[in-house]
Amino acid sequence: MAQILKGKEVVDSLVAGMKKDVETLKAKGIVPALGIIRVGERADDISYEKGVTKRCDTAGVVVKQYVLPVDAPQRQLLDVINTVNIDKNVHGVLLFRPLPKHIDSNAIRAALLPAKDVDGITDGSLAGVFANTGLGFPPCTAEACMTVLAHYGIDITGRRVTVVGRSLVIGRPVAMMLMHKNATITICHTRTKDLPSVVREGEIVIAAAGQSEFLTGDFFREGQIVIDVGIHVKSDGSLCGDVKFAEAEPIVKAITPVPGGVGGVTTCVTIKHVIEAAKKAAV
Amino acid sequence: MAQILKGKEVVDSLVAGMKKDVETLKAKGIVPALGIIRVGERADDISYEKGVTKRCDTAGVVVKQYVLPVDAPQRQLLDVINTVNIDKNVHGVLLFRPLPKHIDSNAIRAALLPAKDVDGITDGSLAGVFANTGLGFPPCTAEACMTVLAHYGIDITGRRVTVVGRSLVIGRPVAMMLMHKNATITICHTRTKDLPSVVREGEIVIAAAGQSEFLTGDFFREGQIVIDVGIHVKSDGSLCGDVKFAEAEPIVKAITPVPGGVGGVTTCVTIKHVIEAAKKAAV
Numbered sequence: 001m002a003q004i005l006k007g008k009e010v011v012d013s014l015v016a017g018m019k020k021d022v023e024t025l026k027a028k029g030i031v032p033a034l035g036i037i038r039v040g041e042r043a044d045d046i047s048y049e050k051g052v053t054k055r056c057d058t059a060g061v062v063v064k065q066y067v068l069p070v071d072a073p074q075r076q077l078l079d080v081i082n083t084v085n086i087d088k089n090v091h092g093v094l095l096f097r098p099l100p101k102h103i104d105s106n107a108i109r110a111a112l113l114p115a116k117d118v119d120g121i122t123d124g125s126l127a128g129v130f131a132n133t134g135l136g137f138p139p140c141t142a143e144a145c146m147t148v149l150a151h152y153g154i155d156i157t158g159r160r161v162t163v164v165g166r167s168l169v170i171g172r173p174v175a176m177m178l179m180h181k182n183a184t185i186t187i188c189h190t191r192t193k194d195l196p197s198v199v200r201e202g203e204i205v206i207a208a209a210g211q212s213e214f215l216t217g218d219f220f221r222e223g224q225i226v227i228d229v230g231i232h233v234k235s236d237g238s239l240c241g242d243v244k245f246a247e248a249e250p251i252v253k254a255i256t257p258v259p260g261g262v263g264g265v266t267t268c269v270t271i272k273h274v275i276e277a278a279k280k281a282a283v
Numbered sequence: 284m285a286q287i288l289k290g291k292e293v294v295d296s297l298v299a300g301m302k303k304d305v306e307t308l309k310a311k312g313i314v315p316a317l318g319i320i321r322v323g324e325r326a327d328d329i330s331y332e333k334g335v336t337k338r339c340d341t342a343g344v345v346v347k348q349y350v351l352p353v354d355a356p357q358r359q360l361l362d363v364i365n366t367v368n369i370d371k372n373v374h375g376v377l378l379f380r381p382l383p384k385h386i387d388s389n390a391i392r393a394a395l396l397p398a399k400d401v402d403g404i405t406d407g408s409l410a411g412v413f414a415n416t417g418l419g420f421p422p423c424t425a426e427a428c429m430t431v432l433a434h435y436g437i438d439i440t441g442r443r444v445t446v447v448g449r450s451l452v453i454g455r456p457v458a459m460m461l462m463h464k465n466a467t468i469t470i471c472h473t474r475t476k477d478l479p480s481v482v483r484e485g486e487i488v489i490a491a492a493g494q495s496e497f498l499t500g501d502f503f504r505e506g507q508i509v510i511d512v513g514i515h516v517k518s519d520g521s522l523c524g525d526v527k528f529a530e531a532e533p534i535v536k537a538i539t540p541v542p543g544g545v546g547g548v549t550t551c552v553t554i555k556h557v558i559e560a561a562k563k564a565a566v
Contacts, residue, residue, distance in 0.1 A: 106416070123406065123407060123410035123411075123414070123416075123418065124406060124410070126409075126410040126413050126414050127406035127407070127409040127410040127413070128406075129413075130409050130410070130412075130413040130451075130455065130459075131406070131409050131451055133389070133406075135406065157474055158474050158475065158476045160476075160481075166462060168413075168414055172413065172459075176413075176455075179449060179470055179472075182472070182474040184469065184470065184471055184472070184474075184475040184476070184481060185469065185470055186467065186468065186469040187462055187467065187468055188467055189462075189465070189467070191440055191441050191465040191467075192441065192467040193441045193443075193467070198443075198467065
């Protein structure tokens with residue numbers, strides 16, 4: 001029976017810390033605010049927006065929405081970016097992607113100030129997580145993994161960690177963050193040979209393959225700690241992760257569940273970044 | 284007996300290509316130029332400067348020197364950076380580091396245009412190598428490793444690669460470049476446990492530990508390809524790498540020598556970047 005690394009505990013601890021920080025800021029006359037920029041009316045975006053807004057309310061963070069029609073010209077989106085860049089009352093920005101195809105995503109990314117890039121999408125934030133300079137903010141899911149490990153007192157120094165997935169939103173940045181904490185990291189992907197045996201090498205496994213229940217029982221061995229980053233909707237409407245939980249859980253030492261694992265922590269990290277941005281801006 | 288992956292062959296091939304490119308550019312009225320910025324009179328810097336200048340001459344690339352006294356104020360160095368940034372006749376910039384302690388290295392890095400950053404030191408270049416977007420230029424030693432592997436027709440896709448060292452000038456960027464070419468990478472460092480066994484896992488090994496003859500015979504097994512990035516001066520005045528060559532060579536399949544390996548290729552890559560920068564500026 002593995003230890004279940006529940007997200008709720010981590011979230012509760014984060015929220016308590018955030019509430020305190022927001023109080024301190026408000027006493028100084030600063031109300032941390034997140035600007036949410038959405039182009040179009042995609043259901044996923046709107047659903048995520050609702051979740052973030054609810055959590056922001058709980059933490060005492062204000063949300064300002066900037067909604068553009070799906071056919072808005074790039075110029076208009078750039079104007080919005082410039083508006084939030086210069087607005088001292090907006091501390092962090094969440095921009096839903098992918099953007100419509102007529103918009104150059106790189107031009108938009110380049111326009112956003114790294115200091116307000118609470119979702120870790122700018123080149124400044126990417127350089128920051130690669131070089132460990134603290135520039136910008138790391139992608140929230142990557143930091144959520146680190147937060148879960150830290151919350152449960154899981155030591156990272158000198159441990160072998162296998163990261164499955166090399167995306168810029170999770171695989172690559174979490175590998176760098178683990179390395180900065182002295183893990184020996186191996187990054188796997190679609191072209192990795194004999195993937196199960198490479199995953200079994202890891203004392204800690206970060207499953208960020210982006211495929212529903214991709215990591216089956218044969219990927220695991222006794223003693224491993226498994227962080228499952230995936231969230232997928234099964235045909236019966238229930239949620240699952242990148243790991244086949246029912247097969248992995250009896251084998252490994254500890255594992256995050258889906259739902260109830262990393263997902264909720266990620267939303268919290270976004271809001272935590274807004275508060276951190278507000279703190280920095282206040283100095 | 285291992286195959287010796289000599290740098291000279293690679294250099295000759297690079298130089299031939301560069302000469303051709305420079306001719307094409309000159310026919311369009313463009314003379315590629317490298318700006319070398321040096322603060323102080325450190326012997327290492329001056330020696331490297333001589334080597335680069337000589338190779339630039341061979342390739343047909345002009346060198347412009349900007350030499351400041353060791354006590355030059357930061358403002359003066361920023362002025363030089365701005366001068367080269369706006370000078371259309373300087374295509375690439377090499378800035379010797381470490382800078383004197385009274386100068387904020389990050390402020391200087393931030394001032395240089397990524398488009399002229401042929402040595403891969405700016406946040407733009409670091410984000411480019413991390414995200415694989417082509418922004419700026421990768422650090423030259425990292426690209427030199429890739430060039431040696433490509434020249435000798437060594438396939439990377441799906442191979443296990445162990446990188447020993449996690450510095451920003453070589454370990455981290457070369458790991459990313461190998462991953463972008465579909466290698467399964469493992470990054471080792473001072474806190475890695477049982478380092479020899481992790482190195483033996485690699486089908487390709489990049490030795491960038493920064494320590495003289497640190498990788499002894501027990502780090503290796505049959506069939507491995509070893510790229511040695513180190514250059515150290517031994518007490519008898521001779522040069523050696525990060526690998527104990529005499530012990531590794533009888534075991535492995537192929538290995539770069541020191542001297543005569545990656546070092547000369549690195550200088551060539553710097554100059555190749557200047558020519559690439561000149562090409563891009565000409566578009």
